[in-house]
Amino acid sequence: MRPLLAAVCLAVAGSAPLPENAGADYFPLRDGAEYRYKGTFEGRHYDNRLVVKAFANDDVKGFYFQQIDDKGPGSVLAGNSFGLGAFSVEERGLSTLPASFVDKIDGLKAADRQLLLAYPLKTGAMTAVTSGKLNLQVTVVGPEAVEVPAGKFECVKLSVEEVWPDKRYQGYVWLARGVGVVKRQYATGRIDELVEHKAPK
Secondary structure, three states, X not given: OOOOOOOEEEOOEOEOOOOOXXXXXXXXXXXXXEEEEEEEEOOEEEEEEEEEEEEEOOOOEEEXXXXXXXXXXXXXXXXXXXXXXXXXXXXXXXXXXXXXXXXXXXXXXXXXXXXXXXXXXXXXXXXXXXXXXXXXXXXXXXXXXXXXXXXXXXXXXXXXEEEOOOXXXXXXXXXXXXXXXXXXXXXXXXXXXXXXXXXXX
């Protein structure tokens, strides 16, 4: 039997307003939380398991998503959503820090933080972060209901555009209150949908 998750997601539905004070609860970062996604692309299917890991060094603390497979945790940070690899929650909103591998986490600095989502979330709000030649533009589209294998969610939808010197790639992310990413549409056309979410004990 599929678990049903009662949650609210942020996505687009015309001009409907977002819930008041929509913020960190739409992208909760809890050490030990687990996510399982089903990915579909050009007739192929993927099983994607992620676990949230907390980190702290002398300068900054935050979280990252680590890929889990049959051999255990991987060394590459999982691009669960729309950031640069690692995340930090601040009073102003959600920040991201550039990191591609687990062994690079200890070297992150507070100065590396870039604002990814300003809280409270507001329809039309846009932020941009950079890493090397990549400029990542995130726009809050608005509220939208989505249905995935884990259940039905009222969401906040984000537009995520990757801008490179010679190309632009458009994708989307749907966030659910108390859960986080329940659906992601990549620029390639691949779609990942949440199958299961386990909160830490």
